[in-house]
Every structure is written in structure tokens, then in C-alpha cells.
Amino acid sequence: MIVQIVLVAAALAALVYFVRSGQNVGIRASKRLAFGLFVLLNIYAVLRPEDVTALARMVGVGRGTDLIVYLLVVAFVFGMLNTYLRDREISQHLTNLARQIAIRDAELARREEELTELLRRHEAPDAGSAETAETTVGASPNGSRSARDHETTS
Structure with missing residues (x-):
């Protein structure tokens, strides 16, 4: 009891x-x-264990305890299969997510390199002309830059 x-x-x-x-x-x-x-x-x-024993005998199993054990084995296999399938699905989702992140990171790195190269090309001619202008027009006699030139290059 x-x-x-x-x-x-x-x-x-x-x-x-x-x-x-x-x-x-x-x-x-x-x-x-x-x-x-x-x-x-x-x-x-x-x-009601006697009902389980009667059911077991009706389906060809000797004892109710044996029937319960057999049913628990089937339930266990079902649970393990369900867990395996869910884990496999989660693994596939993680693989897809990692792949998407890697592609995104590579694309961002490529765009950053392109932007850096574009900025370098854009600033390269300006840097040469700015230095020339500074030495000829904007520089004071003691070699320091004027405030206006300092603001434009900063």
C-alpha cells in the first residue's frame, strides 16, 4: 500500500x-x-495490478510486469529516436547558422578591403597636392601650418 x-x-x-x-x-x-x-x-x-496481468495474458504475455517492461522498452526506444532526430535537426541548424555567419563575415571583410582601397586611392592624390600646397602657400616662415590648413587636414 x-x-x-x-x-x-x-x-x-x-x-x-x-x-x-x-x-x-x-x-x-x-x-x-x-x-x-x-x-x-x-x-x-x-x-490495479491484477488488471494489467489479465491484459498481459490476453495479449500472450505471462505476467503484467513483463508487459510493462516490454512497453517501457518501446517507450525508451521512441524517446531515444526522438532525441536523436531533434539533436540532428539542431546540429543542421547550427551548421547552417555557422555557414551564414562565415559568408557574412567574409563579405564584410571584402567590402571593408574595397572601401579601404577606395579611400587610399582617393586620398593618395589629395595628400600629394595638399603637401605641395602647404609648402608653397599655407606654410608660415617658421614651418608651422596656419589654423585654416590645420582644420582642413584634421
Whole structure:
């Protein structure tokens, strides 16, 4: 009797945790229903083990315990397959994301190089003419630049 109370309490705690978990948004309704049904069947099996034994004999299994073990193996395989497929999907998403970031970074680096080269080409002729103008027109007798020339080059 004490074992039944503990098992029913554990099943109910698992159900409450599953329902109240903040990460339930992404879980499909079919999985929610399946888990709820699983918990209800678990509680029924704990409270009425003789019914499980009768069901087991009807389907050709000797004991109810064996039937439950077989069903748990199937549930475990389903869970592992579901986890594997989800992990594979997440891995594919991460690969695609990394690929997109690498392409974007390469494109940004290429554009930055082009812009740097364009600025270098644009400033190269101006730098030569500015130095010539500074030495001929804008320079004071002591070699310092005038305030106007300093503002234009800064």
C-alpha cells in the first residue's frame, strides 16, 4: 500500500512538472497527450495490478510486469529516436547558422578591403597636392601650418 502511494505521487509529480515547465511551448500537443496518457496508465497499473496481468495474458504475455517492461522498452526506444532526430535537426541548424555567419563575415571583410582601397586611392592624390600646397602657400616662415590648413587636414 505504501509503495502504491509513493508511485502514484511520483507519477503525479512528473505530470505536474511536465505541465508547469516553462519550456513546454515547443512541445507538440500529441506528445503532451501521449505523456498524459502514459501517466494515467501508470497510475492505473499501480492501483490495479491484477488488471494489467489479465491484459498481459490476453495479449500472450505471462505476467503484467513483463508487459510493462516490454512497453517501457518501446517507450525508451521512441524517446531515444526522438532525441536523436531533434539533436540532428539542431546540429543542421547550427551548421547552417555557422555557414551564414562565415559568408557574412567574409563579405564584410571584402567590402571593408574595397572601401579601404577606395579611400587610399582617393586620398593618395589629395595628400600629394595638399603637401605641395602647404609648402608653397599655407606654410608660415617658421614651418608651422596656419589654423585654416590645420582644420582642413584634421
